[in-house]
Amino acid sequence: MSSSFRNFLITRLLLTIPMILILVSLVFFVMRVLPGDPIRSQLGPRVSEEQADKIRERLGLNEPIMVQYVTYLKDIVTFNFGNALTQGERPIRDELGERLPATLELSIPAMIFTSVFGIGLGAYASKYRKKPVDYGIRLFSIFIYSIPIFFLGLIFQIIFGVRLNWLPLSGRMDSMILTTFNSVTNFYVLDSILTGNWPAFWSAISHLIMPTITLGLALTGTFIRLTRINMIEMLRTDFIAAGRARGIPEKTLVYTHALRNTLIPILTLIGLQMAILIAGAVLTETTFSWPGIGRYLVERISLRDYTAVQSTIAVFAFFVGIISLIMDLMNALVDPRIRY
Numbered sequence: 001m002s003s004s005f006r007n008f009l010i011t012r013l014l015l016t017i018p019m020i021l022i023l024v025s026l027v028f029f030v031m032r033v034l035p036g037d038p039i040r041s042q043l044g045p046r047v048s049e050e051q052a053d054k055i056r057e058r059l060g061l062n063e064p065i066m067v068q069y070v071t072y073l074k075d076i077v078t079f080n081f082g083n084a085l086t087q088g089e090r091p092i093r094d095e096l097g098e099r100l101p102a103t104l105e106l107s108i109p110a111m112i113f114t115s116v117f118g119i120g121l122g123a124y125a126s127k128y129r130k131k132p133v134d135y136g137i138r139l140f141s142i143f144i145y146s147i148p149i150f151f152l153g154l155i156f157q158i159i160f161g162v163r164l165n166w167l168p169l170s171g172r173m174d175s176m177i178l179t180t181f182n183s184v185t186n187f188y189v190l191d192s193i194l195t196g197n198w199p200a201f202w203s204a205i206s207h208l209i210m211p212t213i214t215l216g217l218a219l220t221g222t223f224i225r226l227t228r229i230n231m232i233e234m235l236r237t238d239f240i241a242a243g244r245a246r247g248i249p250e251k252t253l254v255y256t257h258a259l260r261n262t263l264i265p266i267l268t269l270i271g272l273q274m275a276i277l278i279a280g281a282v283l284t285e286t287t288f289s290w291p292g293i294g295r296y297l298v299e300r301i302s303l304r305d306y307t308a309v310q311s312t313i314a315v316f317a318f319f320v321g322i323i324s325l326i327m328d329l330m331n332a333l334v335d336p337r338i339r340y
Contacts, residue, residue, distance in 0.1 A: 012328050016321040021073075023317040024310065028072055031306050032065060061306075072310060081311035084300070092311045096293060100315065101186035102172060103292035106211055106284065107277050113216035114277075115270060118223025123262075125224065126231035127254050137224060145221030149280050153214040153287035160210060167210050170289035174203045211288045215280055219273050226269055227262060234258040264331065271327030278316055 056062045060071065075082055081092035125137040144152075161169040168174070172188055173181065181200050183191045189208065192201035234240065235258050243253045282294035289295070293312055300308035 009329065012325050016325055019324075020314070020317045020321050024073075024076060024314045025069070027310055027313040028069055029065075031304075031309055034304070076311075076314050081314075082307050084308045085303075085305045092308055095296065095308070096311065096315060098186060099291055099293045099296050102290060103278070103281055103285070103294060105172075105187050105189060106208065106215065106290060106292060107274075107281055109208065109212045110215040110219075111270070111274060111277055113212060114219045114223060114273070117216065118220040119227045119259075119263075119266065121220070122224040122227025123231055123255060123259050125228045126235065126258075127250070129232060134228075138228070141221035141224035143221075144217050147218070149214060149218045149283045150287045152217060153210070153284060156210050156214055157287075168207050170207075172204060172207050172291065173200060174207075177203050211284050211290055214287070215277065215284045218280055219277060222269065222273065223266070226266060230262040230265060231258055234262050267327055267330050271324050274320070274323045278319060 060068060084090055084092055084095065121137050125134045128134050157169050160167045177200050181197065182195055184194060185191055188204040189201065192204055240253055240258060243257060281292060282297060285292045285295035286298055297309065297312045
């Protein structure tokens with residue numbers, strides 16, 4: 001590793017830290033000013049004020065807000081998320097450990113789907129610019145971009161789950177199979193392969209199809225339009241004209257030379273869209289009753305569970321920061337114009 005690349009890596013790591021700090025701090029203070037009491041949300045309005053004060057003291061909620069903030073930052077640094085304030089006060093690390101694999105199992109295939117499908121359609125549209133297929137793909141990108149994720153999910157549920165009965169409506173696996181399923185990593189597809197449980201494998205895949213396509217399609221429009229615009233500009237460059245003069249097939253010029261150079265700005269988009277993808281998982285998981293951290297976040301917000309909400313946002317921020325760092329490093333390695 002060269003010294004310049006090492007300095008670039010250290011600089012990006014140092015820039016990632018304040019980004020995460022600002023986000024988790026913002027969530028901490030916003031949760032404190034919102035109306036609602038997590039203790040009364042858990043115990044109900046009939047609990048006496050004396051009992052509520054004892055619980056607040058035990059959980060540290062009666063401390064000055066800056067003391068709570070410093071304690072919160074210490075816990076985040078040491079990955080000690082504490083216990084949830086509601087529903088049994090389970091360790092948040094255990095709850096996130098159960099739900100994070102579900103979110104990743106949904107988000108990673110969705111990102112692969114939206115990248116391949118969106119980039120492919122964008123490149124195809126640029127090849128047939130100003131022809132009916134180009135207009136059709138552009139209209140599709142606008143249409144799919146304008147539809148809310150939850151509405152798109154409901155349409156798929158009605159068509160493929162209710163009318164055609166091809167795919168299950170919700171959950172990660174059939175309840176009958178889940179009762180005897182031995183999960184090792186909480187990645188159901190991976191665990192079913194490792195244990196050789198093929199009925200569980202096909203059940204997990206069938207439950208994954210609709211949420212993955214819903215989440216992936218919601219971001220496809222952006223990839224189509226960006227790929228098409230960059231491909232059109234790339235096909236006008238001198239080296240493509242030189243390739244045509246040498247008799248290189250158009251398909252090779254489009255899908256090998258032009259597309260390869262177009263992928264450089266798209267790498268940045270993938271990093272940005274991954275953050276949006278994780279946020280979109282909140283709506284997708286709620287629509288399909290997918291037991292991931294997005295649905296967990298919605299439940300805890302409704303209960304005013306400060307600790308759980310703050311810890312979940314911290315995990316989101318950590319993943320967004322890591323993804324942004326990886327995309328920056330890939331750009332630096334792929335694009336020779338970038339200097340460390």
